[in-house]
Amino acid sequence: xxxxxxxxxxxxxxxxxxxxxxxxxxxxxxxxxxxxxxxxxxxxxxxxxxxxxxxxxxxxxxxxxxxxxxxxxxxxxxxxxxxxxxxxxxxxxxxxxxxxxxxxxxxxxxxxxxxxxxxxxxxxxxxxxxxxxxxxxxxxxxxxxxxxxxxxxxxxxxxxxxxxxxxxxxxxxxxxxxxxxxxxxxxxxxxxxxxxxxxxxxxxxxxxxxxxxxxxxxxxxxxxxxxxxxxxxxxxxxxxxxxxxxxxxxxxxxxxxxxxxxxxxxxxxxxxxx
Ligand SMILES: [Mg+2]
Numbered sequence: 001x002x003x004x005x006x007x008x009x010x011x012x013x014x015x016x017x018x019x020x021x022x023x024x025x026x027x028x029x030x031x032x033x034x035x036x037x038x039x040x041x042x043x044x045x046x047x048x049x050x051x052x053x054x055x056x057x058x059x060x061x062x063x064x065x066x067x068x069x070x071x072x073x074x075x076x077x078x079x080x081x082x083x084x085x086x087x088x089x090x091x092x093x094x095x096x097x098x099x100x101x102x103x104x105x106x107x108x109x110x111x112x113x114x115x116x117x118x119x120x121x122x123x124x125x126x127x128x129x130x131x132x133x134x135x136x137x138x139x140x141x142x143x144x145x146x147x148x149x150x151x152x153x154x155x156x157x158x159x160x161x162x163x164x165x166x167x168x169x170x171x172x173x174x175x176x177x178x179x180x181x182x183x184x185x186x187x188x189x190x191x192x193x194x195x196x197x198x199x200x201x202x203x204x205x206x207x208x209x210x211x212x213x214x215x216x217x218x219x220x221x222x223x224x225x226x227x228x229x230x231x232x233x234x235x236x237x238x239x240x241x242x243x244x245x246x247x248x249x250x251x252x253x254x255x256x257x258x259x260x261x262x263x264x265x266x267x268x269x270x271x272x273x274x
Contacts, residue, residue: 006257009235010272013046014210017201017234019219020052020062022242024262027166030069031241037262038071044273048077049204051217053158053174053194053224055082056132058106079203081158081174081194082110085129087202088155088193089116096153097126102144102177107131107157130181130189131157132174141180149185154178158194160224164242195219196227196253201234218265222246227253237265 018024024034041048050062050073057065059078066073089096089111098119101108108118111129119125128144148154161175175192182188194200198212205211212233219225220242229236230253238255239262246252259265 006268007272009213009256010216010269012214013216013235013269013272014214015204015208015216016041016046016048017051017204017215017217018048019195019217019221019225019242020050021054022164022220023218023225023239024050025069026164026242029166031261033261033263033266035070037266040266040270044269046269047208049079050077051079051195051200051204053081053160053200054132054163055080055085055107055110055157055174055194056104056134058110059083061106076207079200080110081200082107082131083203084193084197084200085131085155085157086111086114086116087199088191089127089129090114092127095126098123100125100128100144100147100152101131102133102136102140103129103131103157104134107133125152127153127155129155129157130174130178132160132163133177134171136172136177141177145181145184148181148187154181154187154189156189156192158224159192159196160194160221164220195221195224196231198228198232201228201232216265218262220244222249222252222255226255229256230254239265 059075062078098117100119112118128147156178157174159175160173163171163173165171216235216237217229218237220239226236236255238258241261
């Protein structure tokens with residue numbers, strides 16, 4: 001994309017869909033550039049929503065976490081892969097029966113809150129949902145494999161194999177848990193719901209009456225954030241503050257704009273309107 005066409009697209013920008021981990025913060029550390037960037041968006045009357053594949057926390061927890069960083073948002077400004085999963089499951093209809101969940105209490109509560117019955121213990125479920133379970137139990141994993149191996153539907157909330165952290169550890173994420181289930185059962189998920197699946201952006205477009213072209217998707221991950229932008233027809237902005245995987249892969253999804261961080265993206269938006 002040429003600089004002038006990129007500038008034209010930025011001039012039409014009405015909303016920014018921001019990734020969280022690796023884009024606005026890393027682990028417990030908010031980037032210095034995040035608050036000034038959001039202030040600029042407020043000043044230019046550009047809306048923003050935080051769109052994360054991390055469904056281990058409830059939307060309310062994200063609102064509280066952002067408030068601790070001095071960022072005031074309403075619940076509707078948070079979309080997680082749990083929301084996208086609920087939308088997907090709702091379209092399957094009521095005959096799916098109860099759901100066996102590999103996930104945090106927050107994911108189970110989100111599904112239960114949307115009216116789905118959560119299968120516990122040995123009750124036969126209609127479907128298995130696998131999310132980012134940060135307290136994964138071996139017995140639960142075995143039981144999920146048992147049901148999936150017996151032909152129950154297998155839904156994954158998102159594809160990420162690890163979650164960025166500032167701690168000296170690797171946070172094994174949904175994609176890796178699903179790979180383990182697939183290795184054990186030979187079954188792949190029927191759907192992987194979060195980014196880059198464009199359905200995660202649907203509530204943002206609907207709420208604000210926008211089309212993809214009026215939205216920028218900003219994130220650190222080429223295979224989720226930037227691929228989402230491509231599939232949704234949005235403007236894809238890659239920041240270099242998080243996951244650098246795939247940056248040397250010629251086959252990786254191509255961003256419309258690559259910036260060191262949010263400050264430089266803010267400068268590009270401001271320049272497009274100067
Ligand atoms: Mg990220």
